[in-house]
Amino acid sequence: MIELIASAPDGWAIVRDHKGLWILRPPYGLEDRDPQTDLQVARALAHEDFVFRHLEFEGWGSLCRQLQEERIEHASAEELRDAEEVPSKILSEATAEQVESHLEAIEEALRAGHFGGARDVLLTLMKADSVRASKDLYDRILGMLEEAIQERRRDTADAGEPDHAWKISNTPQLNRQAEVVRANEGFMNTTSAA
Amino acid sequence: MTPTPLHRLAEAQRAGLQERLEAAPNPVEEVARKVQTQARLSVNMKPSILRAVLKGERHLNMFEYAEREARETGRGVDEILRDRLGDWYTRRIAFEVEMGGGRNFHYHCLNVGGLGAQRFGRLCVIDRRDPSDRPPEPVWIAWDSLGHEEFWDGADGLDQRALAEWVAPCDEPGALAALKLAETPAGTGPLPERICNNEDFIEGLCLEGLSHSEVGEIRSDEKFSDDHLQERALRIALYGASMDEKLDLMAAQETRALAKDLGIRWNVVQS
Numbered sequence: 001m002i003e004l005i006a007s008a009p010d011g012w013a014i015v016r017d018h019k020g021l022w023i024l025r026p027p028y029g030l031e032d033r034d035p036q037t038d039l040q041v042a043r044a045l046a047h048e049d050f051v052f053r054h055l056e057f058e059g060w061g062s063l064c065r066q067l068q069e070e071r072i073e074h075a076s077a078e079e080l081r082d083a084e085e086v087p088s089k090i091l092s093e094a095t096a097e098q099v100e101s102h103l104e105a106i107e108e109a110l111r112a113g114h115f116g117g118a119r120d121v122l123l124t125l126m127k128a129d130s131v132r133a134s135k136d137l138y139d140r141i142l143g144m145l146e147e148a149i150q151e152r153r154r155d156t157a158d159a160g161e162p163d164h165a166w167k168i169s170n171t172p173q174l175n176r177q178a179e180v181v182r183a184n185e186g187f188m189n190t191t192s193a194a
Numbered sequence: 195m196t197p198t199p200l201h202r203l204a205e206a207q208r209a210g211l212q213e214r215l216e217a218a219p220n221p222v223e224e225v226a227r228k229v230q231t232q233a234r235l236s237v238n239m240k241p242s243i244l245r246a247v248l249k250g251e252r253h254l255n256m257f258e259y260a261e262r263e264a265r266e267t268g269r270g271v272d273e274i275l276r277d278r279l280g281d282w283y284t285r286r287i288a289f290e291v292e293m294g295g296g297r298n299f300h301y302h303c304l305n306v307g308g309l310g311a312q313r314f315g316r317l318c319v320i321d322r323r324d325p326s327d328r329p330p331e332p333v334w335i336a337w338d339s340l341g342h343e344e345f346w347d348g349a350d351g352l353d354q355r356a357l358a359e360w361v362a363p364c365d366e367p368g369a370l371a372a373l374k375l376a377e378t379p380a381g382t383g384p385l386p387e388r389i390c391n392n393e394d395f396i397e398g399l400c401l402e403g404l405s406h407s408e409v410g411e412i413r414s415d416e417k418f419s420d421d422h423l424q425e426r427a428l429r430i431a432l433y434g435a436s437m438d439e440k441l442d443l444m445a446a447q448e449t450r451a452l453a454k455d456l457g458i459r460w461n462v463v464q465s
Contacts, residue, residue, distance in 0.1 A: 010242035010445070011438070023313065026442040038281070039341045040313055045278040046256035046286070047301075048240060052277065068438040075441055083440040086447055090427035098424045109432045117432040124431070 002057045004066075005041070006050035011071040014041055014050060015063065026071060028064040088124045096130040099137055106144065115152035119145060200293035200399060201330040203354070204361040211362055211369045222372040228385060229306055230368030233325055234410075235332055235398045236305035236390070238315035241449045244412070247319070248452040253403035256286075257298040284350040285340055292352050300403045304334060304367050304396035307386030309413055309463050311395050317418070317449070318463075322410020325398065326365035332398035334367050336360035336374040339397055371396055409458050415465040418446055 007013040011026040014036070021036040023044065036044070044050065057063040075083070094102060102125065109118045122145045131137045197205070215226060237253065247253050254262070260274040267274075276283050290298055302321070303310055310318035325332055337360060339345060345357050362370035371389055374396065389396060416422055426443050429435070453460050 008240070008242070010240060011442075012240055012242075025316075026445075027436075027439045034313055036313065039338075042279050042282040043340070045280075046275065047254075047259065048243065049259070050278075068436065071441060072437050075437075079441065079444070080437065083437060083444045086440060086444040087427040087431040090423055090443070090447055091431060094424055095420075098421065102424070102428050105428055106432065114432055117434070121428065121431045 002060060002063050004053045004055045004057060004063060006045060006052050007067065007070070008049045008051065009074050010049075011067055012048075012050070013063075013067055014044060017060075024064075024067070026067075028067065088120075091121060091124045092128050094125065094128050094130060096134055096137060099125055099128060099130055099141075103140060103144065110144070110148055110151060113155065115148050115155065119148045119152070122148065195330060195401065197330050198293060198295040198297060198401070200299075200333050200361070201363075203293070203358055204333040204363040205330070207358060207361055208363055208366065211366055211373070214373055215369045218373065218376050222376045225375055225385065226368035226372035228368070229304070229371040229389065230326075232306040233367040233371075234305050235302040235321040235323075235325055235400070235404075236310045237300075237302045237319050237321075237404060238310045238312060239317050239319055240315045241317060241445055243315065244317050244319060245445070245449050245452060247404065247409070248406050248449070248456060248458075250406065252405045253300065255298055255300045255403060257290075258403070282340055285346060285352075288350065288352050289339055292354070297401055299399040299401065301339075302332065302398040302400060302404075303390045304371065304398050305386070306371075306389050308384070308390065309415060309465060310390050311392050312415075312465070313392045316414065318413040319404065319409055320411040320413065321404060321408050323408060325367060329364050331400045331402070332364055334362040334364070334370050335397040335399065336362075336370050337397070338395065339399075367396070367398075406456055406458075409453075409456075411459045411461060412453055413461045413463050416462055418450065418460075419462040420450075423447060423450070 001017075003016045005014040005016055005021075011028075013024040015022045015024050015033075019035075021038065021041050022033045023036050023040075025032045055066075057066065072080070091102070102121070106118050106121055122141050125131055126138065126141055126145075131141060215222065239247070239253070243253070256275065256278070257271065260271045260278070263269065263274050264271045275287070279286050293299075305318070305320060308318070312318070335357070337345070339357075345353055345360075347353055360370070360374070375388060423443070423446060426446075430440060430443065450460060
C-alpha cells in the first residue's frame with residue numbers, strides 16, 4: 001500500500017511506501033520522485049502549500065491517476081484552454097537550430113504515419129520568426145508539408161476511406177495552411193527580391 | 195532593524211571566528227576567500243511557489259503559511275504548525291522563541307554556485323544582493339539548525355553554547371564555511387556542492403522573505419532549459435499527451451516567461 005500523506009494544488013505530493021518517504025511531482029514519471037528524510041518532509045510541510053490527505057492507494061499507478069485527475073479538476077477553464085495551446089506557443093518561438101532538430105523528429109513521425117500531428121507542427125513552425133527569417137527553412141517546411149498531405153491522402157486511399165471524408169474533416173487545417181502561406185507571401189517576395 | 199538574540203549571538207562570535215581561522219592551515223584561508231567573494235543567499239522553491247513570488251508575492255516562512263491557513267480554516271496557528279512539523283515541532287519553536295525574540299525567521303542557504311538543496315524545490319533562486327552589504331541580515335549557521343544534533347539536548351532543548359560556535363554575522367560567510375569544511379571534511383567534490391547540497395548546507399537566516407525585486411538569478415536543471423521545453427512541446431504536438439502533462443509544460447513555460455519579463459537571468463546547470 002502507498003499512503004498519500006499530503007498534496008498541493010500544483011500536483012506535488014508527499015508519499016510513503018514500504019521504502020520510505022517520497023516527494024512526487026507532475027508529470028509523475030519515474031524520474032519525478034525523490035526520496036525524502038523525515039526532516040525534509042517536515043520542512044516541506046511547514047514551508048510549502050501542502051494539505052494533509054492521509055489516503056491509501058494500492059500502487060503508484062492509482063495514486064498518480066488520482067493526482068492527475070485532481071490537478072485537472074483544480075485547473076480553471078482558462079488554464080485548460082491555455083494548456084492546449086502551449087505546445088504551439090513554445091514551438092512558434094523555436095530558434096533556427098531548434099527548428100532543424102524538430103524537422104528531423106517530424107520526418108521520423110511522418111515515416112511512422114503521424115501525418116496529422118506532423119502537419120500541425122509544420123504549420124506552427126512556419127510562423128516562427130526564425131523560419132520567417134530563413135528561406136531555406138521555410139522551403140524545407142513547405143516541402144515537408146506537401147509531402148505530409150500527399151502521404152495522408154495515400155494513406156486514407158490505401159485504407160479504403162472515402163477521400164472526401166478526410167478532406168471535409170480537415171478543411172479547417174487546410175484553411176490554416178493556406179492562411180499561413182498567404183501570410184508568408186510578403187516574406188517570400190522580400191527574400192526573393194533580396 | 196532591531197537585532198534578534200541570534201544576531202547578537204553571531205556578532206559576539208566575530209573575533210573568535212577570525213582567531214580560529216588564523217589558527218587553521220593555509221587551504222582554509224583560500225576557501226574562506228573564495229566563499230567570501232562568491233557568497234549569495236539562495237532558496238530552493240517549487241515552480242508554483244516561484245511563480246507566486248515572480249507575480250509579486252513575498253516568499254512566506256512557515257509561520258506566515260500557517261497564519262494564511264489559519265485565516266482560511268479557522269484553526270490555530272500553533273495547532274497547524276504542530277501538525278506540519280510533527281516530531282520537529284518542539285525544536286523549531288524552541289529555536290524561534292529563544293533566537294527570534296518575538297520575530298520569526300526565513301531559512302535560506304549559503305550558495306557559491308550550483309543548484310542548492312534541490313530536494314527542497316527544483317529551482318534555486320539566488321538573492322542578487324551581496325549578503326555582506328545588508329547588516330545585520332543574514333545570520334549564518336554552519337549546519338541545519340533543526341537537524342544538527344549537536345545543537346540540541348536530549349529533551350530537544352537548544353544548546354546555545356554549541357550553536358554559538360557555529361554562527362557568524364552577515365559579512366563572515368567565508369570564515370564560517372572554511373572552518374566547517376576544515377573541521378568536518380565534506381568530501382572532495384566541487385566547492386559549491388560541498389557548501390550546499392541536499393544533505394548538508396549552511397543556513398542563512400533572515401527576518402524578511404524574498405521578493406521578486408531581490409531575485410538576481412534562477413538556476414535549474416536541464417528540464418527547464420529552452421531545448422528541453424521545445425522537445426516536450428514537439429512531442430506533445432506530434433503524438434498528443436494527457437492534459438496533466440500539458441498543464442505541467444504550461445507551468446514551466448510560464449515560469450520561464452515571468453522570469454524573462456522581469457529581466458531575471460535563468461541559468462541551466464548540469465545536475
